[in-house]
Amino acid sequence: MLNLKSVAGALVATAMSFAPALAQNVTVVTPYLAQPGTQMFVEGFKAEAEGMGWNANIVDTAGDVAAVISRIEDAVTQNVDAIVINVDPEQIAAGLEVAKEAGIPVIGMDSGASPLLQANVTSNGYAMAAETSVYVANRIAGKGRVVMFVFDPFPPVQIRGVIADAVFGNFPDIEVIDRITPDVQDGGIADSRAKMEAILAANPEPGSISAVWAAWDQPGLGALQAIEAAGREGEGIVIVGIDANPQARDAIAAGGNFEASVAQDFVGIGKATAGVVSRAIKGEEIKEDVVYVPTVLITTANVGE
Amino acid sequence: MIRTLKLYGTLIGFVTILVFFSVQLPDTFLTARNLLNITQQVSMLAVVACSMTLVMVMGDFDLSVGSMASLAGIVAALLFSMGYPISVGIAAALLVGVLGGVFNGILVSFFGILPFVATLGTLTMFSGMAFFTSGGKTIFGRDIPTEFSGFARSGLELDQIGLIGLKLPYLSLVALLVLVVVWFILEQTIFGRRLYAIGGNQEAARLAGLKVRTLRLCAFAMTGFGAAIAGLMYASRVASANPTQGSGLMLDAIAAVFLGMTMSEEGEPRVLYSLIGVLILGILDNGLTQMSVDSYIREILVGAIIVTAVAFSSITKQSR
Numbered sequence: 040m041l042n043l044k045s046v047a048g049a050l051v052a053t054a055m056s057f058a059p060a061l062a063q064n065v066t067v068v069t070p071y072l073a074q075p076g077t078q079m080f081v082e083g084f085k086a087e088a089e090g091m092g093w094n095a096n097i098v099d100t101a102g103d104v105a106a107v108i109s110r111i112e113d114a115v116t117q118n119v120d121a122i123v124i125n126v127d128p129e130q131i132a133a134g135l136e137v138a139k140e141a142g143i144p145v146i147g148m149d150s151g152a153s154p155l156l157q158a159n160v161t162s163n164g165y166a167m168a169a170e171t172s173v174y175v176a177n178r179i180a181g182k183g184r185v186v187m188f189v190f191d192p193f194p195p196v197q198i199r200g201v202i203a204d205a206v207f208g209n210f211p212d213i214e215v216i217d218r219i220t221p222d223v224q225d226g227g228i229a230d231s232r233a234k235m236e237a238i239l240a241a242n243p244e245p246g247s248i249s250a251v252w253a254a255w256d257q258p259g260l261g262a263l264q265a266i267e268a269a270g271r272e273g274e275g276i277v278i279v280g281i282d283a284n285p286q287a288r289d290a291i292a293a294g295g296n297f298e299a300s301v302a303q304d305f306v307g308i309g310k311a312t313a314g315v316v317s318r319a320i321k322g323e324e325i326k327e328d329v330v331y332v333p334t335v336l337i338t339t340a341n342v343g344e
Numbered sequence: 345m346i347r348t349l350k351l352y353g354t355l356i357g358f359v360t361i362l363v364f365f366s367v368q369l370p371d372t373f374l375t376a377r378n379l380l381n382i383t384q385q386v387s388m389l390a391v392v393a394c395s396m397t398l399v400m401v402m403g404d405f406d407l408s409v410g411s412m413a414s415l416a417g418i419v420a421a422l423l424f425s426m427g428y429p430i431s432v433g434i435a436a437a438l439l440v441g442v443l444g445g446v447f448n449g450i451l452v453s454f455f456g457i458l459p460f461v462a463t464l465g466t467l468t469m470f471s472g473m474a475f476f477t478s479g480g481k482t483i484f485g486r487d488i489p490t491e492f493s494g495f496a497r498s499g500l501e502l503d504q505i506g507l508i509g510l511k512l513p514y515l516s517l518v519a520l521l522v523l524v525v526v527w528f529i530l531e532q533t534i535f536g537r538r539l540y541a542i543g544g545n546q547e548a549a550r551l552a553g554l555k556v557r558t559l560r561l562c563a564f565a566m567t568g569f570g571a572a573i574a575g576l577m578y579a580s581r582v583a584s585a586n587p588t589q590g591s592g593l594m595l596d597a598i599a600a601v602f603l604g605m606t607m608s609e610e611g612e613p614r615v616l617y618s619l620i621g622v623l624i625l626g627i628l629d630n631g632l633t634q635m636s637v638d639s640y641i642r643e644i645l646v647g648a649i650i651v652t653a654v655a656f657s658s659i660t661k662q663s664r
Contacts (some may be wrong), residue, residue, distance in 0.1 A: 064636070065360045072639075096636035104582045106629075109385040113633040116378045117369075129484055130582045133497045 063093045063320055066114040067148070068107050069125035072099035077125055080148050083309025084123065091317060093120075115141045121316045122146070127191035128153035142251040144319035148312040152328055157319050160301040160312045168199035168254070168335045171279040173207035175250045176297050178277045182212035183249025186238055188219050188231055188258030199254040199281060206294050207252075216242070221258050231261025232268075239269045248276050256280035256287035256300055263290060263297045272296055283337045292340045299338045307332045354606045358624055365631035369628055372634060376507050380516070382504030385517035386626030388413075388581070391622065393604075393618045394519075394526040395570020398563045399459070400601050400613040401530060406450065406567045407463040408595060411471035412444050413575030413590025418474045420576055422587035427489035429544040433492075438572050443469060445568020449561035455637050456529065467594075474587035493583035494509040514626045515577050522570060524616045529566075599650050601623055606657035624649070 065088060071077040081097055088095035092298035096114075107126055111134030114122050122138055122145045124131065135155035138145050147159035175185065185207060188202035200218075207213045217238055222230040235251070242248050253259035259280035268274055276296050280287050283302035290297035309330045318325060335341070349356075365373045372378055392409050399406050419440050420433035444466065451462035499511030530536035538559055541549040550556045574593060579585045603624055604617030625646060632642045 066633075066636075096633075097639070098633060099639045101592070101639075104584075104586070104589060105388065105578050106592075108581060109381075109629065110358045110633050112385065113630050116373065116375070116381060116630075117634040117636075127482075127484070127584075130584045132583060133581060136497065157651060164573075251539045258379065309361075 062094070063091070063121070064117070065093050065121045065123065065316055066096045066098060066119050067123040067125070068098045068100070068103055068110045068112070068114070069148075070100045070102050071125060072097070073101070074285055076303075078150075079305035080125060080309040080312070083306035084148065085309075086306075086315050087310045087313030091313070104130050107131050111135070112137055114138075115143055119143060120320050123148050123312055123316060124156075126149050127151050128159075130303055134141065144316075146319060147310055149308055152261050156328075157246075158328055158330050160308055160323045160330045160332060162308065162313055162334050164195050164198045165202050166331070167281050167301040167303075167334050168202035168332065169206065170301050171281055171299060172203040172252055173281055174264055174338075175252050175277055176206060176210055176213060178298070179213070179249045181210045184216045184242075184247060185250045185252055186215045186217050186219065186235070186251040186262070187215055187247060188234075188251070188262070190220055190222060190223065190254055192215055192220075196254050203252050203254070207333075215238050216248070218305040219258075221261070223257075227257035228261040228264070230262045231258035233261075235262040235265035236269065239265060239271060245271070245273075245274050248269070249272070250277040251279070253278070253280045256284045258281050259297055259300075260290060263295065266296055282336075288337065288342050291337060291339060299336060300336045302330050302337050304334060349608065349611060350657060353656050355620070356604060357653060359459050361624065361627055361631070365627065365634075367522035368370065369631065369634050373631060376502075376510055377631070380510060380512060382623075382626055383519070384513040385518035385630060387513070387515040388577045389593060389596050389626065390519040390619060390622045391522045391570055391574040391577065392593045393600040393622045394522050394615055395574075396597045396601055396613045397613045397618045398526060398530065398539065398570075399560075399603075400543075400598075400605075401536075402560060402563060403546070404459040404500055404560065404563075405463060405598070406445075406448060406564065406571075407460065407594055408444065408467040408470055409567065409571035409574075410591040410594035411467050411474060412441055412568055412571035413578060413593055414585075414587050415444070415470045415474040415477075416441050416575030417579035418478045418587055419586035419591060420464075420492075421483040421488060422477060422577060424489055424492065425483060430489055430492050437571060437576055441568045441570075441572020441575070442565050443566035443568070445571075446561065448568060449564030452564060453557040453560035457504050462649060468485050471587065471591070471654075478585070478587050480587060482584055482586040488579075492507045492580055493625070494511045496577065496580035496583075499588050501591060515581065518573065518577060522573060523615065523619060526570075531616055534560070535562070560627065596625055597622075599646075603650060603653055606653045611657070 049186060071079055085095055098110045108131050111122060115137050122143060124145060125148045128147060129137060129149055137144055139155055144157045147156045149161045150159055152159045190196040205213055219234050221227050221234055251262040259278045263278055267274055278297045280300040283300040287300045311330060315330055369421030396406060418436040420437040421438055427646045438508055448463055452459045455574035474603045496515050499513040502510045502512055538554050542556055546556060575590050578589055600621030601613050605611055605613050607617045608614050628646055
């Protein structure tokens with residue numbers, strides 16, 4: 040009997056010595072895995088997680104936000120090393136509080152900031168607006184009349200307008216002739232087109248409008264339609280947008296007035312999220328509440344890549 | 345032997361799942377905290393499944409419960425955002441639930457439209473109303489009073505019974521209350537027995553002098569009421585309201601009632617068995633997440649278990 044015990048003990052000891060270092064468990068919870076952007080976040084995250092030898096559990100709740108809370112509770116019960124979310128933190132605060140109580144770090148992957156998160160990893164809206172407004176200022180050699188399309192009611196878009204205001208304001212010869220908030224009920228293209236048609240009618244002189252700066256792609260596309268419909272595409276009006284959606288990329292590739300937009304690096308956001316998770320797991324206190332991932336200016340030079 | 349399997353197959357499956365997770369997750373599954381979590385996680389589904397049982401005992405369906413849950417959440421949140429007190433928002437949402445249920449009942453019992461078709465139509469209508477009234481947006485943030493969202497985050501302290509630091513969530517309590525009420529209605533009242541009589545043979549029930557139309561109408565109204573309760577619970581849990589957020593509840597609720605039906609001798613829905621169905625679904629989600637099983641595999645498994653249970657039950661029925 041005694042013998043048996045010691046044999047068992049030896050066996051256990053041998054097994055333990057061969058066991059690999061305990062892998063970290065990280066759970067990613069999102070209701071939006073069906074969306075292309077989220078898939079790219081997750082792709083980037085998984086690639087990094089594999090490199091670090093983590094067990095990454097990707098949980099998709101198929102649009103169900105309450106289920107995100109439930110799955111966070113489960114991950115906390117399971118005592119994972121970290122949790123990553125891709126959903127508005129305000130709606131899942133109930134789950135985030137449970138994680139905080141258990142001392143498990145939660146990192147947002149383009150989720151919006153919240154004091155319940157260690158950090159949120161996303162693109163810098165300020166920097167994106169700076170890219171396109173400076174592009175416009177340089178293209179028109181710091182001189183001319185500019186139309187702005189903004190949307191101040193939506194905070195992530197509002198900050199873009201603030202930066203463009205500052206950039207254009209810094210050029211004494213740039214005049215912002217209109218600052219338009221389009222109706223976005225129909226997606227923003229149709230109403231922006233109508234607004235742009237009115238501006239073109241009010242400024243009939245060729246060259247009286249130098250550029251259109253749009254806080255996101257749709258108003259820029261609407262303005263492009265208005266300019267083309269008015270037969271004024273030859274005046275060299277420069278249009279820029281932000282987000283680089285497929286329609287904007289097509290317009291840029293076509294080589295017309297729509298010259299530039301800014302693309303977020305979705306895969307990069309996923310990778311950077313893994314980087315923040317790794318820091319949080321090591322117990323580092325993450326001071327920056329928001330971690331920004333660089334964006335890419337898309338022009339005819341790189342739109343095909 | 346076959347009879348035992350038929351009656352207890354699903355129950356055996358349920359116990360097997362419990363044992364499986366207890367073995368696989370020895371440190372975390374059978375803990376008071378996790379079990380309390382599960383009761384909270386399934387609370388909304390439990391309320392919808394219990395109210396769904398009311399119409400399913402008559403052999404009817406209500407496919408509109410999910411969109412009714414969304415609509416109720418939106419109605420309450422809109423009123424909150426307009427500055428009305430919480431009680432008004434909740435009362436209005438519940439009223440919308442009853443009215444929607446009555447409307448379903450009228451279509452089914454007075455116009456004689458098949459419940460599947462009638463409630464498929466109202467599913468779309470309620471969903472459209474939720475989108476229209478909210479403008480398609482999620483209502484959240486300052487519009488939702490903290491007392492309302494706080495409800496889903498609090499519960500009865502359990503320190504006195506030795507579970508230090510744990511709470512019995514209020515959402516679980518609401519679900520328990522609905523369960524008791526539905527159980528009482530179905531099992532302890534004449535009204536409930538009449539609903540079962542309609543399910544047994546509607547024509548015979550009518551000939552026996554039952555007011556079949558009124559009874560069906562009442563049952564549908566109660567189901568709508570239950571769906572609205574679930575919608576409010578959901579909105580409280582996510583501190584927001586979105587025009588699609590309840591849509592996942594309908595199919596899960598029907599699945600839970602079906603799972604429950606495999607356990608009853610006559611193949612009838614019974615509310616306590618529906619609860620077992622709900623628990624099977626909820627525990628699978630909870631345990632498989634903890635075991636890090638891929639969410640899509642989880643869905644396949646859950647579907648397969650439902651099909652297996654129902655298939656098993658109908659095969660054993662035929663061989664009787």
